Amino acid sequence: MRLVVDLNRCQGYAQCAFLAPDVFAMHGEESLVYSPRADEEQRERVARAVAACPVQAITADGLETVAGGTSDAAH
Numbered sequence: 708m709r710l711v712v713d714l715n716r717c718q719g720y721a722q723c724a725f726l727a728p729d730v731f732a733m734h735g736e737e738s739l740v741y742s743p744r745a746d747e748e749q750r751e752r753v754a755r756a757v758a759a760c761p762v763q764a765i766t767a768d769g770l771e772t773v774a775g776g777t778s779d780a781a782h
Contacts, residue, residue: 708745708753709768716764723756723765731756 710730712723717739723731724739730749731741745753750770757765 708747708750708770710741710743710745710753711766712739712741713764713766714739716762718762718764720761722759722761726756726759727752 712731719733719737719739721733721739723741724733727745727749729742730745730753731739734740745767753767754770757767757770
């Protein structure tokens with residue numbers, strides 16, 4: 708699964724780091740670091756982190772099948 712975080716939009720609320728600490732982490736008080744490739748076993752945690760971001764700064768390719776019930780192949 709490929710992740711992209713818009714670091715210009717990210718405000719450092721750290722909800723993602725709380726929900727998926729193996730993928731997202733805060734460096735200092737405001738700087739987010741993350742792994743752009745998350746393992747499949749992290750899928751549920753990443754989906755929760757994406758949904759919890761108050762500014763919708765996180766996108767994840769292939770997450771639609773879990774979060775939204777549709778897949779890109781169906782379109």
